[in-house]
Amino acid sequence: MTTQATAGRLESVSSYIDPYPGRKGRERIVETCGRCGGTGVYNAPSRVTFYTSAVNDITTGCFSCAGTGVRSFLVSSARQTARRRAKEADRSRGIAAQIAYAREAFMARHGAVYESLAEQHAQLRHNDPLRSRIGLLLESAEESHTGKTDINDWRAAAEAVLEEIAIREEAKRPVPTGRIEIEAEVLSTKWVENDHGGSLKMLLAGAGWKVWGTVPRSLDFNDRPPRGHRIALTATIEVSADDEAFGFFSRPTKARIVAVPHIAEED
Incomplete structure (x- = not known):
């Protein structure tokens, strides 16, 4: 199964759960405001005040419940919000799966070269030009799931850098002191x-x-x-x-x- 197909399958399995099973959509739900705990008052420092019905006075009222201390909404509205959030979560889950499968496929084919590059990157000095080139290759590998990286070109460039390092290592001589x-x-x-x-x-x-x-x-x-x-x-x-x-x-x-x-x- 391809990466895209797997991600699409995961996204098609909805995680939506009815927040009010058995209730009719036109029913209205009244519950304590979670932001202010039912006090109707915004407790953090604020210069914005208005008439707050929960305390029958002008004060720093809670914007979430308009100072009433409760939230009122239709069951149909709650279901709509739950569906939207579930859809967003499913889409994110599908994208995460796509990235994970793409990286797994990349490492299965090019893992040894990638690990060799990472090892050389850690060993080379910061001012070594080859270290910068390897850094760019490692970044490209991390973004391979986007489709913007030509894997064949990446592999050729990676092997060229590793060969250059090998030749340079073979040519090394002790520094005169x-x-x-x-x-x-x-x-x-x-x-x-x-x-x-x-x-x-x-x-x-x-x-x-x-x-x-x-x-x-x-x-x-x-x-x-x-x-x-x-x-x-x-x-x-x-x-x-x-x-x-x-x-x-x-x-x-x-x-x-x-x-x-x-x-x-x-x-």
């Missing part, structure tokens, strides 16, 4: 706030390793985006505690630009 000179490519820059106002940080990529640190003031990108520039500098590098291919550089000196990224000429 100590006070050394390095040459690397600028992957990204980010302004980071601190107690002293903040500083511009950058992520550098070397031969199988990456380092993170403060952009030296002596570096001049000539008003061009830093990404893609190849730079050289001398700095003290310490390896990360959880990844031997990632490190942090400090006290950078002798920074210079080795190569600038190529910019395609506009037509």
Whole structure:
């Protein structure tokens, strides 16, 4: 049975229950107001007052019962309200079932890939571009029940990201440490706030390793985006505690630009 058919079947089974079985529709029901407990008075702070028959005075009357302390309605009206609410509840139940069955079908076919993406998303650093791509794929998977996600395209994109991660992991090398000179490519820059106002940080990529640190003031990108520039500098590098291919550089000196990224000429 298809997801839509299952949801439609659930929605077609009405949850309506007659609130007054055996009573005629033209009969009138009088009951104590549930909002004010029959007092006819609105107990919360309010500047709105009117004549309240329940206390025979002008006060902050209850709007639900108009200050009478009771609610009066026809049985037919109560049944109409009950049918409307039951219909809304049945529709919501049908939609929830449709989503549940769609997700179940998705996970049955692509669950292993989805779990691999989720695991990588949790392990990658927040400033890693691949983490952002995986995040978008996970969001698309969660919305797959809407029909707006092409599952075949999703699967291809997910496998491409996982393959890219595998290739990158295989190419990883231990980050060089100590006070050394390095040459690397600028992957990204980010302004980071601190107690002293903040500083511009950058992520550098070397031969199988990456380092993170403060952009030296002596570096001049000539008003061009830093990404893609190849730079050289001398700095003290310490390896990360959880990844031997990632490190942090400090006290950078002798920074210079080795190569600038190529910019395609506009037509």
